[in-house]
Amino acid sequence: MNTNELLKLLPELGTFVTVVDAGSLSEAGRRLQLPPSSISRAISKLEEQLSSKLLERTTRSLALTPIGRDVYEQALSMMDAAKAAIARIESQKNELNGLLRIAAPKALSKHIIAPLIFKFMALHPALKVQLTASDNMIDPATGEVDLLLQVTESPCEHLVARPVGFVKQVLCTTHGYLEQHPTPQHPQDLKEHACIALGEKNDDHCWYFANNETVEQVMTKGAFASNHSEIRLAAVHKELGISIFPEFVVKEAIAKGELVALLQDWAFQGSYHGTIYAEYSQSRFVPATIRTFITFLASELAEQD
Numbered sequence: 583m584n585t586n587e588l589l590k591l592l593p594e595l596g597t598f599v600t601v602v603d604a605g606s607l608s609e610a611g612r613r614l615q616l617p618p619s620s621i622s623r624a625i626s627k628l629e630e631q632l633s634s635k636l637l638e639r640t641t642r643s644l645a646l647t648p649i650g651r652d653v654y655e656q657a658l659s660m661m662d663a664a665k666a667a668i669a670r671i672e673s674q675k676n677e678l679n680g681l682l683r684i685a686a687p688k689a690l691s692k693h694i695i696a697p698l699i700f701k702f703m704a705l706h707p708a709l710k711v712q713l714t715a716s717d718n719m720i721d722p723a724t725g726e727v728d729l730l731l732q733v734t735e736s737p738c739e740h741l742v743a744r745p746v747g748f749v750k751q752v753l754c755t756t757h758g759y760l761e762q763h764p765t766p767q768h769p770q771d772l773k774e775h776a777c778i779a780l781g782e783k784n785d786d787h788c789w790y791f792a793n794n795e796t797v798e799q800v801m802t803k804g805a806f807a808s809n810h811s812e813i814r815l816a817a818v819h820k821e822l823g824i825s826i827f828p829e830f831v832v833k834e835a836i837a838k839g840e841l842v843a844l845l846q847d848w849a850f851q852g853s854y855h856g857t858i859y860a861e862y863s864q865s866r867f868v869p870a871t872i873r874t875f876i877t878f879l880a881s882e883l884a885e886q887d
Contacts, residue, residue: 587631594628595657597621598636602654603724606644613725666866679708682871686731687854689811690749691715693830695731698882702875709871717809722863729872730861737859742868744876747858747883751850754832754841755824766824766844769798776823778814780853781807789826791848798848826850858883 604610636650737743769791779786
């Protein structure tokens with residue numbers, strides 16, 4: 583096969599890699615924004631030009647043939663080399679442009695990430711940003727986003743993870759609630775209070791607090807639960823009890839005296855508490871948009887502490 587013939591097959595080779603990674607023609611079509619029929623024709627053309635069957639296709643699954651596996655590995659290397667070349671060029675540009683796609687949890691997106699994105703875009707007016715606010719993890723390895731922000735102590739092993747900040751959980755309620763109930767002085771005192779949990783898992787009413795080497799486990803109870811921080815906040819303002827919030831959700835209300843922070847000598851251990859990691863796919867050359875945004879994010883979050 584001469585160079586001209588090879589160049590004509592490059593789009594089909596890229597489509598083939600996407601099909602294998604996606605696991606189906608329909609999912610590959612969604613990622614490439616093409617109808618499944620176009621994807622099928624591209625694979626058929628590639629198989630015809632190579633005079634080899636690359637995929638065993640059924641109505642429910644796809645499987646690589648031995649030759650298909652060899653072609654996939656070589657085509658994948660080709661795609662990685664192309665991405666590296668483009669990333670190298672982008673990393674050397676002084677002005678950021680193009681599209682940066684970011685995924686982050688909903689509450690973190692609203693209170694922290696979105697305001698910082700607006701500030702970052704003002705510094706780089708040629709840049710476009712797409713923020714997906716979702717509590718479900720969107721893996722950059724799928725190609726749907728460029729950067730994932732997670733609050734976790736266990737970042738994804740197959741991604742590059744950079745710590746950029748920390749989320750602290752705060753236990754709080756209203757002055758009105760405390761006028762009717764004694765102020766808890768110890769985590770175990772919460773057993774006598776109405777506590778508003780997340781309600782995502784069966785054990786969400788079991789709260790853990792740490793103070794140096796001491797860890798207290800408390801089985802709380804309460805009539806209301808919600809996995810939405812602003813709904814829990816509304817319930818607290820209605821004096822339905824005590825709840826846990828990311829500090830960025832309640833910081834302003836506590837400063838204004840609208841809420842009272844409780845058990846401040848104890849650190850809550852649980853969901854949505856911990857390090858904020860910026861995670862992206864492994865590559866020899868990190869695009870300038872990702873690298874610069876992570877540096878900006880870490881700097882801004884450090885100033886907010």
